[in-house]
Amino acid sequence: MHIFHYQLKLLLRDRIVMFWTFIFPIILATFFNLAFSKLNSSEMFEPAQLAIIEQKENIEFKSLIQELSKENDDQLLDVQYTSLSKAQELLKEEKIDGYLIINDTFKIYINKNGISQTIIKNVVDSYLQTRHSIETIAKLNPQKLKVIIQNKINMQKDYFQSQNISSLDATVVYFYTLIGMACMYGSFFGLKISVHTEANLSRQGTRIHIAPTPKWKVMLTGTIAAFLCQYVSIILLFLYLVYGLNIAFGNMSEYILLLCAIGTCVGVLLGEFVGNAFHFNENIKTSILSASSLFLSFLSGMMVVDIKYLVQEYVPILGYINPVSLITDALYALYYYPTYERFYFNIFLLCIVALFLLVISILFLRRKQYDSL
Numbered sequence: 001m002h003i004f005h006y007q008l009k010l011l012l013r014d015r016i017v018m019f020w021t022f023i024f025p026i027i028l029a030t031f032f033n034l035a036f037s038k039l040n041s042s043e044m045f046e047p048a049q050l051a052i053i054e055q056k057e058n059i060e061f062k063s064l065i066q067e068l069s070k071e072n073d074d075q076l077l078d079v080q081y082t083s084l085s086k087a088q089e090l091l092k093e094e095k096i097d098g099y100l101i102i103n104d105t106f107k108i109y110i111n112k113n114g115i116s117q118t119i120i121k122n123v124v125d126s127y128l129q130t131r132h133s134i135e136t137i138a139k140l141n142p143q144k145l146k147v148i149i150q151n152k153i154n155m156q157k158d159y160f161q162s163q164n165i166s167s168l169d170a171t172v173v174y175f176y177t178l179i180g181m182a183c184m185y186g187s188f189f190g191l192k193i194s195v196h197t198e199a200n201l202s203r204q205g206t207r208i209h210i211a212p213t214p215k216w217k218v219m220l221t222g223t224i225a226a227f228l229c230q231y232v233s234i235i236l237l238f239l240y241l242v243y244g245l246n247i248a249f250g251n252m253s254e255y256i257l258l259l260c261a262i263g264t265c266v267g268v269l270l271g272e273f274v275g276n277a278f279h280f281n282e283n284i285k286t287s288i289l290s291a292s293s294l295f296l297s298f299l300s301g302m303m304v305v306d307i308k309y310l311v312q313e314y315v316p317i318l319g320y321i322n323p324v325s326l327i328t329d330a331l332y333a334l335y336y337y338p339t340y341e342r343f344y345f346n347i348f349l350l351c352i353v354a355l356f357l358l359v360i361s362i363l364f365l366r367r368k369q370y371d372s373l
Contacts, residue, residue: 004221010196011229017188022233025182026240029175033245036171047078048116051087051099058102061127068123076119100124175247176331177302180324182237183263184293186230190271191289193222195282197365219272219365226268234260250335255343259330262350266323269357276364293324300325326350 012018052065068076082090087099091109097116101107106124110117197218238256241247249256270292274285299322301308308325311318319325330346337343 003218004225007193007196007218007222007225008229011189011192011225014192017192020188021182021185021230022236025178025185025233025237029178029237029241029245032171032174032178033247036174046116047075048098048119049096050077050079050120051090051096052079052081053084053087053099053101054081055101055103060131061102064123064127077123172247172249172335173301173305173308173328173332175241176328177297177300177324179234179237179241179260179331180263180300180327181293181297181302182234183230183260183327184267184270184296184324185233186226186264186267187271187274187289187293188286189226189230190223190268190273191275191282191285192271193219193226193268194272194275195285196222223268223272226271227264230264230268231261234264248335249331252334255334255340256331259327259334259343259347259350262347262354263323263327266350266354266357269354269361270323273357273361273364276361296322296324300328320349321353323350323353326353 047069054062065077065079069079080096082099084099084101087096087109090096091099091111094111097114098108098110098120100120101109106128108121108124110120235257238249238260242249271289274288274292278285278288280288297303299307299311299318302324308319308328311322311325319329326346326349330343330350333340333342333346
């Protein structure tokens with residue numbers, strides 16, 4: 001317990017590592033939220049503003065318009081019935097996107113081209129084409145019309161089970177990747193533990209090597225201390241994302257915390273692996289870990305979301321050995337998939353990566369010898 005307390009104090013006193021592991025992910029999450037909140041607001045869909053002059057009543061078309069004008073997330077049109085002069089005035093003042101005169105024929109009037117105007121035209125064209133097809137079939141083969149109506153009814157039956165997802169937001173992938181990168185920042189703590197046990201790199205390492213305490217006990221307590229420090233930082237980041245930035249993670253916090261715990265283990269072990277495997281000074285090893293974390297995050301889609309899908313399509317093996325990608329994919333599976341098979345598969349792969357790093361790190365550690373202390 002005394003060794004653990006000593007290792008924990010050494011880690012908490014390192015201000016640079018504390019900044020990169022505790023503060024930097026929160027700052028980055030804040031900038032992400034500022035950028036993506038504007039991006040999401042710019043993609044809000046506005047219904048097309050349409051005025052209708054009904055010179056001759058058309059019950060079927062009016063029913064279609066009522067359905068398309070319902071106030072919900074899928075609202076396509078915002079319709080008002082008015083006179084011709086009023087519609088012309090509204091169009092001139094650009095308060096509507098176009099107006100439609102309904103008589104024996106349909107006439108659309110617009111003053112410019114755009115998405116809203118295209119929507120209005122497509123709605124009218126689709127209705128006219130469907131009406132013409134039904135009238136033609138009714139004249140040529142009335143029995144066929146009965147079959148078509150029956151097939152239409154069957155097609156409207158719901159054969160699928162719906163899953164209620166609060167927000168299908170593509171930008172959450174960036175925050176998933178941020179959590180994965182934050183887990184990899186545990187490598188800085190892991191590197192510190194490795195440096196503290198190397199006699200040629202630190203005074204603590206010299207004292208450890210001449211002390212009667214077994215080296216494995218020092219490494220184990222140091223690894224546990226590093227894990228606790230990094231895991232606390234991940235929990236704080238997660239709480240900030242959920243309650244501070246209102247990022248949707250679903251109602252599966254226990255699974256996310258389990259994933260973050262395993263991801264933190266991988267990060268700490270990655271730091272110990274680099275610390276034990278390379279014979280460089282601490283600054284170079286830190287640079288290697290920083291570059292590695294950024295590169296793994298890049299492959300997971302942190303900078304460009306499409307990179308993640310390109311890797312899955314052309315170099316899928318990178319997705320299976322990249323811990324940041326595995327964490328991101330596991331969070332994605334929790335949020336979008338009704339079952340846990342994909343989530344547990346990513347957990348399994350993370351455990352394999354952690355075990356590999358642990359074994360290699362131990363092998364390098366056992367081979368280290370010093371001519372003199």
